[in-house]
Amino acid sequence: MAEATATETTNEEWQPKIVMFCCNWCSYGGADSAGMGRFQQPPTVRVIRVMCSGRMDPVFILNAFLEGADGVLFSGCHIGDCHYVNGNYKATIKYKFLKAMVNELGLEDERLKLDWISASEGERYAQVVTEFTEQIKKVGPSPLKPEGVI
Amino acid sequence: MDIGDCYVGWATDEDIRTRGASGGLVTAMLAAALEKGLVEAVVVLKKLGEFEAVPIVTSDPEEVKAAAGSMHSVPIVLSRYLEYGTKVALPAKPCDARSTIEQAKRGQVDIDTTYIVGLNCGGTMHPAMTREMLETVYKLDPEEIVGEEIDKGKLIFETKDGEEHAIKIDELEEDGYGRRESCQYCAVNIPTMADIACGNWGVIGDLAGKGTFVEINTEKGIAILENAIDAGAVEITPADEKGKAIRAKVDGAMMKVAAAADKKYLSPIEGSHLDYYINALSDCINCGACKTVCPVCACGEGAKCTEFSSSSDTYKMSLFHLVRFVHLMDSCIGCGQCTDVCPADIPLTHIYQRFARPIQDEFEYKPGMDMTTPPFFGVDLLEEGH
Amino acid sequence: MNENIFTTVCPGCSIACGMYVREKDDGTFNIDWRKDAVVNAGKLCRFGVRLPANLKAAVSKVDGNEVELSDAVTALGNAIGDGAAFVSVGNTTCEEHLALMKLAESKGAVVNTGMGAFSAISAECHSTMGVGVPLDAIESAKKIVLFIDPYEQYPLLVRRILAGKKNGATVTAVGWKAVSLADDNKTIDPANYESELALDSDSVIIAEINPSTDPERVMVLLNLAKASGAAIMFMKPFVNAVGCDLASKKTEQKSLDQIIAEINDGSIKTLVCLDSDLIEIMPDETAVREALGKLDNLIVITSRASAIADVANIVVATEPFYKKAGTVVNAEGRAVVGSGEGTDGIDAIGVMLGQPADLFAELNSAVLATLGIDAVDERVIPVYEKPEYGVMDANPTAEEVETALVYAGGPFFWNGIVDDNDFVEMNLDMLTANSLLKGIPAKIVSDKGEVVIKYKVSDVAPGVVLSNMKLPMTTGMVTSVTVSR
Ligand SMILES: Cc1cc2nc3c(=O)[nH]c(=O)nc-3n(C[C@H](O)[C@H](O)[C@H](O)COP(=O)(O)OP(=O)(O)OC[C@H]3O[C@@H](n4cnc5c(N)ncnc54)[C@H](O)[C@@H]3O)c2cc1C
Ligand code: SF4
Ligand code: SF4
Ligand code: SF4
């Protein structure tokens, strides 16, 4: 968690804070593979493990934004590979709702993304994270970020 | 009697017939349902004043009879008062009927034992607005009013001296009076989702004003009307084609009016949406009324919107609202209850509708119209090909 | 299950919002929105909405043992001797309050409403201090000055002030915390109120009088109103504080602090509290508990279970507020009558008055006479004379502490209820200065003790730790503290 009292002191390039939710069986494994394979990835992502992408509750995502996340990524197994049969279908539906919600709310569309990453796709994991980070850097800090949180 | 049949009916009891809005058919039907044991309880509005009524759940036919008449300044949704497991009937504006069905989907109402006696609805007014409008526009003392009526686009008040005072609803609404904003853009006028749909549109000739037009929508609709006929409480005659056509025409005209109101109130926000929403919600005092009163929400005390949110959060918006915006996207029926009770006068229905409309359009899902499962409930495995 | 539906008002504060209470056969109840209520158009704040969760019925007790109401009443008769002191702050109907006044009178005493400001300020001001302006007047004012936080303290004022703003009013707030509806949030030295606020007869000042209010502050505001011609409204934390004050003999009254002092010095041996929980109302809870412990007899007549009932020698439990027959007068001076018919409290007191016939009717006509009306009509505010008063010499005490825990008040605070108010507020600088970290509660230490509590970042004045919940380590409405991680 960010220190409420800390202030930005350096002149370095701004680094976004990204919260990423990974399902236990695929995407979290993907994160592991990325680490073991030593694929380059930016230090912008905080990973939170959930058992299945279907467990993703809109509350988690909204809460991440309110806490000051500049972007939220969530990922699970590729369609057809979910270890709980159809959790990722459910995630897809929720994603549609959340996208519509985030759009109406006036947060930039780029701040929320769903992607599928399997346990063996370490390189792809690094790529998704890198691309998303670049995307967030372009849109800048989230307007929902509470004051005093960097 | 078959589903789809249309009749014009009235109460046989002279008193009910005169006190009823258009012949007292609804009252007679509800009372007969109690008297003959078709239901154990009926929800009606107990009248406490010209602009005040409180919903009661009663087993006493006399209380049902006393409730005859339409109250246009009582914008209350009755479905919140239903209790699971009782055989019950209720008079239902489209918002009452739609929320009853949404509650049935969430296991709060047993649709098989609930008789929804639909009322056409052109809209309701907030009593505080009605009083102000009477004083400032009609120049009448609210205490002098003994009756109200909507006819040919005019809102008519009757005073104790027997005089009628009519003003065009369009003109009233132009000045910010008249029906609640949500009713102005409510596009469902005839409760096709109810078991039986009753109203005064389409009653013509000698019966105009003395009979109720009914359309049978379900088996339960047949049961409750036949029950009343068997009891000798109502008489019906088949509706003629001209009446049906007129009813459909007025309905169509009203839908156009609603579409215009839609444009007026719900055209896209200019400028930053986020600023708009943060600003609109900045006066929220966290009373929780908007949730408690929402007739499609089935959560009790320990709900996600409340449990994960706290007044001690230092956020730019409250999680409570954001969660509710998502949760209501597929089920908000735009009934206006949340706006009515908000102590900070936040236009909540307006806001909920802004979030709900795009997703309801995308999924072609209109809440409360039938028992179709809402998209957010999960995936239909068969549909996904598993 | 059958329901009894009462038309009533919320007992949370002196706005007295109209509401319905739907009571089931088993005594549990729900609230419902009374949209035709003139005061609030049916809208309620969190306190009103959550009334069922927070209002617990009282139980009659003698020496800690549960008894029948009639036995408690008998015990009450035996216990009240001469020299008893009486308190009723205004959480009950005018009629019940008046009944207690009759009883007190028969014992050669008065009933104290606990609002020390009244006895400290000359009688010609009492009407202005007691009865405010119609809430509609806020909507048509050109300038609105707030010495309260409407969001926390009197939530149903929010929509009135917003409506005023819509109609072109400018809103200035003078307080501990910036309120978002104000155009201007200011801290002003009381000596400069007149010059800085520049009010006139189209202005409305909204302030508060509670039992802990410094009378000098009230005088300053009365002076401000007089000098500018502005209307002034003093809100009160108790639903019928205005009605009870109207009926009371104000000049002979003691403040709650005086009553505690007299218990401590032994001159008060018996205390009778009518729906007035001193433990909840007074900021220094331990001091109150200690004093109450010194009484020979603590007698509590109450419609709800609360802290003081737990330590009382005798508890006379009356019906819940929504069931009471009688009149309530809100901050506007508007009289309202609910549909309740209960007279438990009046009957109990009546026993000691020799059970006069038609006591309620007699009390009710006395109340109507005080209000100068023949019958209560909630839509017509009785006419109150507000005599001219002279400018007063006022020197409010400035609180000179570096870091202060300040109570904001509000319905939950005054009723001793923990709901969603279990945190303190301070500004961002305070966090930095005291090395507080997000997610880790703050430790707040006073001379008396410490609490560890959640905090929230708000636009609060420097050095202020704002609380809406009573904390055990306070000595007053403002307590000197230190804050750390
Ligand atoms: C607010 C409102 C607007 C209406 N607008 C139209 C319209 O535009 N076109 C049209 O054809 N018909 C409209 N109706 C229906 C019409 O007024 C009659 O209710 C209907 O024709 C049945 O008449 P009746 O004599 O059989 O009903 P009654 O025997 O008079 O029975 C009416 C029943 O409705 C209940 N009721 C009254 N007010 C309300 C309320 N506000 N909410 C829920 N229940 C209520 C009463 O408790 C009673 O049980 C409206 C009704 C209402 C309540
Ligand atoms: S929301 Fe629709 S159905 Fe409900 S009262 Fe308004 S117009 Fe009638
Ligand atoms: S969110 Fe408001 S308008 Fe929508 S269904 Fe609930 S109460 Fe009605
Ligand atoms: S009703 Fe209004 S004030 Fe109450 S919680 Fe909802 S938005 Fe906030």
Ligand code: SF4
């Ligand atoms: S506490 Fe005061 S503002 Fe809140 S509902 Fe009760 S009377 Fe109204």
Ligand code: FES
């Ligand atoms: S387990 Fe990976 S998405 Fe369901």
